[in-house]
Amino acid sequence: MVRNQIIGLTSVLLLSTIMMALSSCLKDDNNTDNASGRARIEITDAPIDDPNIKSVFITVADIKIDGKSWAGFTGKTSFDLLALQNGKTKLLGEGQLDDKTYTEIVLVLDTEVDSSGNNFGSYVEDISGVKRKLEGGTEFVVKAKGNFESKKDQTTDLVVDIDLRKAIMYKAGSTTEFQFVTNAELYESVRLLDKANTGKISGNCSDGVSASDKIVAYAYKVGDYNQNERFPQGTSQVQFKNAVSSSAVGTDGSFSFAFLESGQYEVHFISYEQDAQGILQAKGELQLSVVGSVLNLLQLNVVAKGTINLDLLVTGILFF
8 A cells, every 4th residue: 555655656746747847848938038139120221323213112021030030020011112211211020039149131032023912023113104123033132231139128129221222233235124233232232220329410401503413412431432432333333332321412402311320420412413314423522511510521420319410501513
């Protein structure tokens, strides 16, 4: 009898141990401590300096973070990237992330079919309303460079900034068909930013002097601008290639550089004129005075969550 009681007690203890182990496993499977951070991923754009382009639609089919598809992605989505300028963004997803540092976000684009099942997935719409497919294979990968950290009980707000004027180009021998630039150049045209570490430069540029058809402002890290920037560079022949960001000056003179990482910047305003084929050609750099301020346009200190406001007056033009 005693022996049977001992065996029975041993069985109960063994069963309890197994149940506790199973319970522990289940807790580990659903443990949010390993995914205690959260992230929001938005996307934005810098303008394209081509008056023949009305819209640039892309279809995001997947988001991968450090090589793994992210559960926070809202699902296949199509939108006009060119509409997201001057601080405008589109939310791509929000969800949990492990509490650690990450090094890469990848957007997987569908170039064939959009989120409604229509052709094409990624394309340029010209001013006449014609869709021009962006060539790059059925799926095209856009890698966003930059590190970010997910922290427990915090939400990290991230922005993927694609500079379209650097990211797409005309196909060789064509003035109507488009393609993505080379992988290396595309990588250089995409930034990954933690919004909490960025600031802004904005203002107004009043021009009654240059007779420009269009003005584009370019922001550079201090010391990165030189006269060679006005010449096409690289395989895809991009002008002002090393600019961190750009902003088309509106008809009302407004401009804005959003999501600039903290640091020292210089800004340059370039005058464009339209040739007989309707193509914008850079004709010179505008000479400017800063109204009511002693700020130096070649040394602007951007700080996190701060805004530098500039009131500028065009006083002349230095022709190229």
